[in-house]
Amino acid sequence: MKKYLGFGLLLLAVACQKPAGKSTAAKNKFSDQNLRTIYTLQDERNASGLLTNFGSTIINHRKEAALALASVQDKATVPALSTLLSDPEPPVRKAAAYALGQIADSTAESHLVNAIDQESDSFLRAEMFEALGKCATRNGIAILAYFDTPDTVTQGGQAWGLYRAMLRKPLPEPALTKVARLITREHPYQVRLAAAHTLARSGKADLRRYFSLLQEAARNDKSAYVRAAATTALGKAKMPESAEVLTFLAVSDPDYRVRLSAVRALKDQEYALTKPALLKALSDVHPHVSLTAAEILAGKNQETDDTFWQAALMQPDWRTRAVLLGACLQASKEPEPVRQHITSLYLKTNNVYEKGALLTALSNNPASYEFLKTETFSAKDPVISTYGIEALAGLRKQPDFPESLNTDFNQLLKNAIASSDVALMGTAATLLREPEMNFRQTFTDVTFLKLALARLTLPRDVEPYLELQKTIAFLLEKPAPEPPKTQAKQAIDWKLVQRLSPDQKVLLKTSKGDITLQLYVEEAPGSVANFVQLLEKDFYNGKFFHRVVPNFVAQGGDPRGDGWGGTDYTIRSDFADLHYLEGTVGMASAGKDTESCQWFITHSYVPHLDGRYSIFARVISGFEAVHKLQIGDKIEKVELVKR
Incomplete structure (x- = not known):
C-alpha cells in the first residue's frame, strides 16, 4: 500500500509542476x-x-x-x-x-x-x-x-x-536650535538621523553653540549613519575643540564612512591642529579615506614637495598616488623631474582611468600644456580625452598660467567646441562661463557655439546641448534659456514589465564581487523596464564604474566610460515615495526626464537626492563589494535572476 501511495504522490507532484521553461514569477x-x-x-x-x-x-x-x-x-x-x-x-x-x-x-x-x-x-x-x-x-x-x-x-x-x-x-536660529536638540540619544533613530543630516547641510550656519551636542553624537551614537552626519556638522563648528574631536574620529572610528566624514570636516579647521591626523589618514585601510586625505592635503598646499613625494611612493592606490604626485608637482621648486616621473607613469600604465588621473596631476604645472593638448586631441579612448580637456581647463585656471599661451588656449577651446566629441564640447563650454576668465571680452562672436549647438542631436546629446545653450546666453549677457523640452522616445514596455515578479532580482557581477539587486518593479516601472531591456541586450556587460565619490556613490553604465555617454533616447523620471539609503540604486540624469542608461549605487544615506533622481532598485546582498568599488572596476555581467 505504501508503494502505491508513494507512486501516487509522485504522479501528483509531477502533474503540479509548471511546464519547463515557463516563468513561475508572481504577477505584479x-x-x-x-x-x-x-x-x-x-x-x-x-x-x-x-x-x-x-x-x-x-x-x-x-x-x-x-x-x-x-x-x-x-x-x-x-x-x-x-x-x-x-x-x-x-x-x-x-x-x-x-x-x-x-x-x-x-x-x-x-x-x-x-x-x-x-x-x-x-x-x-x-x-x-x-x-x-x-x-x-x-x-x-x-x-x-x-x-x-x-x-x-x-x-x-x-x-x-x-x-x-x-x-x-537657511533655517532661522530657533529652528536650528530645535534641530540640535533632536540629535540627542533619547530621541528615536529617525529623529536623530534627520537632525544630524539637517545640521550637516546647514550651509554657512555657525554651529559652535551646539558643539557639545554634536560631539556627543559624533562620538557615541550607535548608528554610523548618525555619527557620520554629526561629524560633518561638527566641522562647521570652527573651534579648537572641534578639531580635537575630528582628529580623533578620523583615525579611530570603526566605520570608514565616519572616518572619511571626519577627514573631510578637517578641511576647514586650523591646519596645524589637523596635520597629524590627515597624514595618518593617508595610510587608512580603506582607499576612500586615504584619497580624501590626499585631496585635502593637496588643497591646503602647506606641505613640502618631499612630504608629498614620499607619501606618493608608499601609496598602493593609484588614484591617491596621482593626487599626491600632483600636489608634489605644484609644491616643487624644481618641478621638471616630478613632471617627467608623472609622464613616465602615464606612458607605462594601460589603465585609462589611471592615465586620466595622471593627466589631472600634470595640470598643476604649466610646462605640461603641450603634452596635455596632444594627449587630449589624439586620444583614441574618450576617457583619456575627457580627463585631458578637464586637466587643460584646470591648468588654465592656475594663477601662474602663462599669458603667452592665452591665444593658443583660446583656439584650443574653439577646436574642442568644433569637435564631434560631446565631452570636449561640454567641458570647453563650461569653462567659457568662468567669470574670472573674462572670456566675454575674448569671444564676442558666438557663431562657433551656435554652429556646434545645431550639430547636436536631442535627446541623445542633452548634456552638451545644455552647456552650450547656457554659455551662449552668458557670453551675450542674456538670461539663461529654458532647457529644451524634448519628447522621450522610449515608451514603457508593458509586456516586459508584466513578466517581472514584484521583487525581481538582478545579479550584478563586478570585478570586486557579486552584488544582488532587487528591482522596484511596481514603484518605478519605466526605469525598471529600460534597465531590463538594456541588460537583456548585454548592454552593461564589460562597462566600467567611471565615477566613484567616496561615501556618496559608485556610478556606471556609460558606453563611453567617462560620464558623457548615453543612448539615443531618454526616459521619464520615476519619483516614487522611496528614499536613498545605503545601497539604493538610482538613475543618473542631467535633470528631470533626461535619464538614459547610467545609474549609481549609494554608499550611505543621501537624503538630499530623494525625489530628484529616480530610484529603481536596492542592493540586498553584496554590500562589501559596493564599498570596495573604485573607478575603473568592471561591470562583468548583469543578468536577471531566474526564479
Whole structure:
C-alpha cells in the first residue's frame, strides 16, 4: 500500500509542476489595465488625464494617480491634490501629501497645515510634516520648529520636514536650535538621523553653540549613519575643540564612512591642529579615506614637495598616488623631474582611468600644456580625452598660467567646441562661463557655439546641448534659456514589465564581487523596464564604474566610460515615495526626464537626492563589494535572476 501511495504522490507532484521553461514569477500589480493606464499617463506627463482618477471608487486608483503626480509635478494640480488630504482612505491621503511635497509649491502649505491638524494617524502626520518642509514659507518653518508632540513617529516627520525646508533656504536660529536638540540619544533613530543630516547641510550656519551636542553624537551614537552626519556638522563648528574631536574620529572610528566624514570636516579647521591626523589618514585601510586625505592635503598646499613625494611612493592606490604626485608637482621648486616621473607613469600604465588621473596631476604645472593638448586631441579612448580637456581647463585656471599661451588656449577651446566629441564640447563650454576668465571680452562672436549647438542631436546629446545653450546666453549677457523640452522616445514596455515578479532580482557581477539587486518593479516601472531591456541586450556587460565619490556613490553604465555617454533616447523620471539609503540604486540624469542608461549605487544615506533622481532598485546582498568599488572596476555581467 505504501508503494502505491508513494507512486501516487509522485504522479501528483509531477502533474503540479509548471511546464519547463515557463516563468513561475508572481504577477505584479500591472496585470491591472487601469494601473498601466495611470502609469502611462504619468510617463506622458498627462496631468489632466490623471486627475480623472480622483473620482474613482477604487482606492488604489486614487492613490496611484496621486503618486503619479509626484513625478509630473504640475503646480496646477495642487488644488485637486489638496482635496485628497481629507480622503477617507489613509493610503490616498499619504500619496497626496507626498505628491504635494514633490510639487513644492507654497500654495500647498495651508492645505498641509490644516490636514496635519485634522490627522489622527501618526504615520500620515509624519508624511505631511515632511511634505510641508518641501513647500514651507516662513510660516511653515515656524510651525515645524515650534510644534511639540510626545509622539515619536510624528517627531520623525517633523525632523525630516525641517531637513527638507533647510534644503530650500537657511533655517532661522530657533529652528536650528530645535534641530540640535533632536540629535540627542533619547530621541528615536529617525529623529536623530534627520537632525544630524539637517545640521550637516546647514550651509554657512555657525554651529559652535551646539558643539557639545554634536560631539556627543559624533562620538557615541550607535548608528554610523548618525555619527557620520554629526561629524560633518561638527566641522562647521570652527573651534579648537572641534578639531580635537575630528582628529580623533578620523583615525579611530570603526566605520570608514565616519572616518572619511571626519577627514573631510578637517578641511576647514586650523591646519596645524589637523596635520597629524590627515597624514595618518593617508595610510587608512580603506582607499576612500586615504584619497580624501590626499585631496585635502593637496588643497591646503602647506606641505613640502618631499612630504608629498614620499607619501606618493608608499601609496598602493593609484588614484591617491596621482593626487599626491600632483600636489608634489605644484609644491616643487624644481618641478621638471616630478613632471617627467608623472609622464613616465602615464606612458607605462594601460589603465585609462589611471592615465586620466595622471593627466589631472600634470595640470598643476604649466610646462605640461603641450603634452596635455596632444594627449587630449589624439586620444583614441574618450576617457583619456575627457580627463585631458578637464586637466587643460584646470591648468588654465592656475594663477601662474602663462599669458603667452592665452591665444593658443583660446583656439584650443574653439577646436574642442568644433569637435564631434560631446565631452570636449561640454567641458570647453563650461569653462567659457568662468567669470574670472573674462572670456566675454575674448569671444564676442558666438557663431562657433551656435554652429556646434545645431550639430547636436536631442535627446541623445542633452548634456552638451545644455552647456552650450547656457554659455551662449552668458557670453551675450542674456538670461539663461529654458532647457529644451524634448519628447522621450522610449515608451514603457508593458509586456516586459508584466513578466517581472514584484521583487525581481538582478545579479550584478563586478570585478570586486557579486552584488544582488532587487528591482522596484511596481514603484518605478519605466526605469525598471529600460534597465531590463538594456541588460537583456548585454548592454552593461564589460562597462566600467567611471565615477566613484567616496561615501556618496559608485556610478556606471556609460558606453563611453567617462560620464558623457548615453543612448539615443531618454526616459521619464520615476519619483516614487522611496528614499536613498545605503545601497539604493538610482538613475543618473542631467535633470528631470533626461535619464538614459547610467545609474549609481549609494554608499550611505543621501537624503538630499530623494525625489530628484529616480530610484529603481536596492542592493540586498553584496554590500562589501559596493564599498570596495573604485573607478575603473568592471561591470562583468548583469543578468536577471531566474526564479
